[in-house]
Amino acid sequence: MTAPAILALDFDGVLCDGLIEYFQTAWRAYCQLFLDAESSPPEGLAEQFYPLRPVIETGWEMPLLLHALQQGVSAEAVLDHWPTLVQALLADTSLQPDVAMAAVDGVRDRWIKTDLDNWLSLHRFYPGVIDRLQGAIAAGIFPIIISTKEGRFIQALLAQAGVDLPREQIIGKEINQPKTDTLKQLQQSSAADVSSPVPIWFIEDRLKTLDKVKAVDDLQDIVLFLADWGYNTADERARAASDSRIHLLSLSQLVREFSVWQAAASE
Numbered sequence: 096m097t098a099p100a101i102l103a104l105d106f107d108g109v110l111c112d113g114l115i116e117y118f119q120t121a122w123r124a125y126c127q128l129f130l131d132a133e134s135s136p137p138e139g140l141a142e143q144f145y146p147l148r149p150v151i152e153t154g155w156e157m158p159l160l161l162h163a164l165q166q167g168v169s170a171e172a173v174l175d176h177w178p179t180l181v182q183a184l185l186a187d188t189s190l191q192p193d194v195a196m197a198a199v200d201g202v203r204d205r206w207i208k209t210d211l212d213n214w215l216s217l218h219r220f221y222p223g224v225i226d227r228l229q230g231a232i233a234a235g236i237f238p239i240i241i242s243t244k245e246g247r248f249i250q251a252l253l254a255q256a257g258v259d260l261p262r263e264q265i266i267g268k269e270i271n272q273p274k275t276d277t278l279k280q281l282q283q284s285s286a287a288d289v290s291s292p293v294p295i296w297f298i299e300d301r302l303k304t305l306d307k308v309k310a311v312d313d314l315q316d317i318v319l320f321l322a323d324w325g326y327n328t329a330d331e332r333a334r335a336a337s338d339s340r341i342h343l344l345s346l347s348q349l350v351r352e353f354s355v356w357q358a359a360a361s362e
Contacts, residue, residue, distance in 0.1 A: 098353040099296035099318070101285060102231055103278065106242035106249050108300035108325030110224050116217035118144050120206070121157035124198040125165075128158055128190065140164060149326040150177035152301070153243050153268070155196035159184045174328065203248060215255050221324060223350030225256050241266045241277050241297075274304055275311050282314065292316045296356075298344065300325025302334060305341050320344040320356070 107113055118141045126133040143164050150173055151157055159181055163173060173180065185192070206214045231238055238260065240249060246267025253260050266277050278297065285293040299305050300322040308314050321327065321335040324346040335341045348355045 098234075098294070099236060100293045101281060101295045102236050102238045103281065103295060103297040103317075104228075104238060104240050105299045105301070105304075105322070105325075106240050106244055108327075109221075109298050109322045110228070110240075111218055111220050111252060113218045114145050114148060116214065117148065117151075117157060119217065120154075120199060120202050121161050123202045124195070125158040125161045127198050127202070128195060129162055129188075137165075143170065146170070147173050149301075149328050149331070150174060151326075152303075153192075153196070154199045155192045156181055157199060158195055159188075159190070162188065200245065203245075207248075207251065211251070215252065218252055220252075220256055221346055223346070225258060227350045228258060237264075239264045239266065239281065241274050243268045245269060273307070274299075275307050275314065278308060278314055278317060279311070282317070294318070296320065298322055298349070300327050302327060302331040302341070305335070309340050318342070322346075322349070 104110060118136075121144070122136045122140075123133060140161065144161065147160060147164075147170060151160065160173065163180060163184060168180065184190075203214070228238060240260070242249060242265075244267055246262065246265040246269055249265050249267055250260070250262060253265075270277070278295070282292070282295060285295070295316070296318045297305075297308065298320045302321060305319050305321060308317060308319060319341045321332065321341055321343050323332050323335075323343050332343060336343045342356075344356065
């Protein structure tokens, strides 16, 4: 492999760090779902939340995580048992995921409508990633973002950073399908007019997502990278480093030429 024809990227934890916005949105949604009125978060809650961000797969889980922390659930229990815990929290609170998601999206919608600059200011793109993305586009590589974040939010953030990515190249939560299905569709559509597979590289910061891609026979030709700067744990990075199919990629490698990525993939 020399370079991808298609570069598939997760957004949160790969291109963009939104931890401050995540917490503030999660807190406002938590107040809406569990309290009678909005209030200031307890001191230290944000610092508890930040290192636990890797357990969150979809935005509706964020206010549930705050609820768990407010109920005294330990960080160790969250890291070790979150899939079980979140289901128990849903049952205990009689909360439906779609209701929690509507609260989270509603907070963001109102925030963007009333103070877009403030909302944008709480996100930062990781150093060098915008230049790298623009360089890939200029080189004729087709980037596509595959995320569980709403596509409209992604498009607003990219536009603010000077990247005008067509909406059809942003596959957000509203598509409502697993990333494996999106990658299958991408692979099938790209192969329609060529005789050999088009090289697709996929960068993701969730090891569980990459494990799901690994398990699909039709996706064995896709080159997989775990972004070690994203929302993952030391244990997950160690597991990726010992996995022959998944390549651990650093931010310093990401922003350089693709031959450096190849070095990561050959290690």
